[in-house]
Amino acid sequence: xxxxxxxxxxxxxxxxxxxxxxxxxxxxxxxxxxxxxxxxxxxxxxxxxxxxxxxxxxxxxxxxxxxxxxxxxxxxxxxxxxxxxxxxxxxxxxxxxxxxxxxxxxxxxxxxxxxxxxxxxxxxxxxxxxxxxxxxxxxxxxxxxxxxxxxxxxxxxxxxxxxxxxxxxxxxxxxxxxxxxxxxxxxxxxxxxxxxxxxxxxxxxxxxxxxxxxxxxx
Amino acid sequence: xxxxxxxxxxxxxxxxxxxxxxxxxxxxxxxxxxxxxxxxxxxxxxxxxxxxxxxxxxxxxxxxxxxxxxxxxxxxxxxxxxxxxxxxxxxxxxxxxxxxxxxxxxxxxxxxxxxxxxxxxxxxxxxxxxxxxxxxxxxxxxxxxxxxxxxxxxxxxxxxxxxxxxxxxxxxxxxxxxxxxxxxxxxxxxxxxxxxxxxxxxxxxxxxxxxxxxxxxx
Numbered sequence: 001x002x003x004x005x006x007x008x009x010x011x012x013x014x015x016x017x018x019x020x021x022x023x024x025x026x027x028x029x030x031x032x033x034x035x036x037x038x039x040x041x042x043x044x045x046x047x048x049x050x051x052x053x054x055x056x057x058x059x060x061x062x063x064x065x066x067x068x069x070x071x072x073x074x075x076x077x078x079x080x081x082x083x084x085x086x087x088x089x090x091x092x093x094x095x096x097x098x099x100x101x102x103x104x105x106x107x108x109x110x111x112x113x114x115x116x117x118x119x120x121x122x123x124x125x126x127x128x129x130x131x132x133x134x135x136x137x138x139x140x141x142x143x144x145x146x147x148x149x150x151x152x153x154x155x156x157x158x159x160x161x162x163x164x165x166x167x168x169x170x171x172x173x174x175x176x177x178x179x180x181x182x183x184x185x186x187x188x189x190x191x192x193x194x195x196x197x198x199x200x201x202x203x204x205x206x207x208x209x210x211x212x213x214x215x216x217x218x
Numbered sequence: 219x220x221x222x223x224x225x226x227x228x229x230x231x232x233x234x235x236x237x238x239x240x241x242x243x244x245x246x247x248x249x250x251x252x253x254x255x256x257x258x259x260x261x262x263x264x265x266x267x268x269x270x271x272x273x274x275x276x277x278x279x280x281x282x283x284x285x286x287x288x289x290x291x292x293x294x295x296x297x298x299x300x301x302x303x304x305x306x307x308x309x310x311x312x313x314x315x316x317x318x319x320x321x322x323x324x325x326x327x328x329x330x331x332x333x334x335x336x337x338x339x340x341x342x343x344x345x346x347x348x349x350x351x352x353x354x355x356x357x358x359x360x361x362x363x364x365x366x367x368x369x370x371x372x373x374x375x376x377x378x379x380x381x382x383x384x385x386x387x388x389x390x391x392x393x394x395x396x397x398x399x400x401x402x403x404x405x406x407x408x409x410x411x412x413x414x415x416x417x418x419x420x421x422x423x424x425x426x427x428x429x430x431x432x433x434x435x436x
């Protein structure tokens with residue numbers, strides 16, 4: 001099974017592509033602009049030292065990949081979903097990695113979505129039969145993209161279809177020192193997205209870059 | 219300095235009293251009913267094997283204690299604050315440990331407070347000059363009250379007065395294997411309270427009782 005990265009030109013997308021490819025997954029970076037996808041793939045492959053990540057236009061990526069990670073900034077997520085809507089088919093699993101956040105007065109603030117999560121907001125734009133899974137929302141891009149950094153943390157996976165959560169949790173398990181945790185329905189993203197904002201603020205307060213969550217006692 | 223526990227008859231309150239007293243703090247359990255406070259103190263002292271926790275009516279507790287932990291269930295918190303309002307004086311630090319939560323269909327759900335946190339809701343009922351600090355919201359009562367259990371986790375401390383956060387963080391540091399983290403303003407409780415609900419649901423999913431948060435990378 002091949003894994004797609006939509007938004008593989010950002011730090012989070014490239015980090016995820018690197019980690020997944022490094023774990024042995026077959027990864028394709030998709031972009032509206034094929035040249036940009038190819039450039040990102042090339043840059044990833046240089047970091048890996050092996051030409052194992054491919055880059056294509058989104059349509060081809062979606063044709064090849066059953067699971068696609070949405071790694072664009074949240075502000076671009078709905079437009080990105082709308083642009084691939086016609087190519088999403090039943091069976092596709094879309095994994096939302098985004099967090100609605102803005103900066104104000106030196107602190108990160110959660111960008112409220114009228115009481116629901118960014119993930120639920122995005123899910124409203126999906127065609128029928130396609131569900132959204134939330135994952136990797138609390139993993140800092142900075143740590144993800146540094147292949148020498150041990151992750152040592154938990155990935156909270158949420159979504160309304162239990163089988164889809166299980167599929168995504170299996171993929172998380174491929175990456176060393178990451179543990180997937182079943183976080184229940186998609187609305188848990190209301191918590192996970194705020195946790196990401198908290199981690200950013202902890203980084204600012206403690207002058208670090210990699211604050212991330214590990215659950216003790218499970 | 220003496221530490222007060224308001225609501226010391228519940229598991230969270232008794233757990234906190236036990237941990238603080240065990241760490242060498244002078245702890246007074248307060249209750250509207252002095253007899254109940256005395257009974258809780260006695261029960262704690264039996265667990266500790268030393269008669270070091272006192273119990274009094276709330277008014278005496280507030281006269282003796284500069285820092286008071288509010289450990290009643292959230293549903294009783296506003297009434298509790300209203301009942302002690304007349305005895306709260308500038309300089310008192312009130313630490314809110316509560317989480318608004320209900321159970322539905324076998325899962326814990328966050329009890330939404332019109333977009334703000336339970337902590338902010340409680341703070342609306344405080345007299346001028348008294349601020350609220352949120353802490354211990356994500357620490358399971360079950361683990362807190364078992365003195366043989368290593369905590370090994372972080373306590374997120376939030377509040378709008380930096381000096382008050384520092385005071386509470388110093389107290390957290392007394393308890394072995396707990397690390398206080400400065401989580402910024404009181405509104406961070408919106409995140410922390412939801413994290414507590416997530417931990418309860420992780421416990422249910424994984425059939426455990428002590429899920430708690432540790433931040434990696436700080």
